[in-house]
Amino acid sequence: MAQLTIAVLVGSLRKDSFNRQLANALAKLAPPDFAFQHLRIDDLPLYNQDDDAHQADVVLRLKHEIRDADGLLFVTPEYNRSIPGVLKNAIDHASRPYGESAFAGKPAGVIGASIGAIGTAVAQQHLRGVLAYLDVPTLGQPEAFIHAKEGLFDADGGIGAGSREFLQGWMDRFVAFVRRHASE
Numbered sequence: 001m002a003q004l005t006i007a008v009l010v011g012s013l014r015k016d017s018f019n020r021q022l023a024n025a026l027a028k029l030a031p032p033d034f035a036f037q038h039l040r041i042d043d044l045p046l047y048n049q050d051d052d053a054h055q056a057d058v059v060l061r062l063k064h065e066i067r068d069a070d071g072l073l074f075v076t077p078e079y080n081r082s083i084p085g086v087l088k089n090a091i092d093h094a095s096r097p098y099g100e101s102a103f104a105g106k107p108a109g110v111i112g113a114s115i116g117a118i119g120t121a122v123a124q125q126h127l128r129g130v131l132a133y134l135d136v137p138t139l140g141q142p143e144a145f146i147h148a149k150e151g152l153f154d155a156d157g158g159i160g161a162g163s164r165e166f167l168q169g170w171m172d173r174f175v176a177f178v179r180r181h182a183s184e
Contacts, residue, residue, distance in 0.1 A: 007069035011076030011087035052097035078123035107181035119145030
């Protein structure tokens with residue numbers, strides 16, 4: 001079976017981010033033929049359309065990593081009822097200039113964790129709207145608005161017992177979704 005690469009975009013720069021922890025823990029639930037590559041987005045300049053004709057090397061690196069991936073995993077917190085600016089900045093860079101988006105056709109999963117009771121529901125809906133415009137087929141069900149609380153992660157950095165079955169089901173659906181799109 002061929003190795004499938006998933007480009008992971010975490011919308012938080014915080015060192016101890018729940019979403020970075022979630023991304024790492026989710027990768028442990030995937031089958032061995034899935035490799036997860038975390039993409040760096042903290043070194044990107046602010047998007048400026050004037051730079052489209054001469055994109056910075058870090059932007060070209062990001063676009064190359066996305067193009068080389070078989071699928072995408074967006075793991076995002078919710079800031080002020082939307083996606084973090086750093087994630088939107090990365091999406092804007094990788095989708096521009098118009099007609100040269102690195103995202104088109106890449107299957108994606110959207111998930112996130114927050115200490116709030118509704119998880120990252122609103123941010124995920126905003127992100128799904130952006131991804132739809134960019135022609136990114138996105139796993140619709142199950143939705144996963146993760147409440148980051150005691151026990152979400154186990155001592156080894158995996159998913160804790162209370163959430164493992166649900167998140168394994170989410171990962172199984174994501175894997176099937178990526179496989180289906182990769183075979184097209």
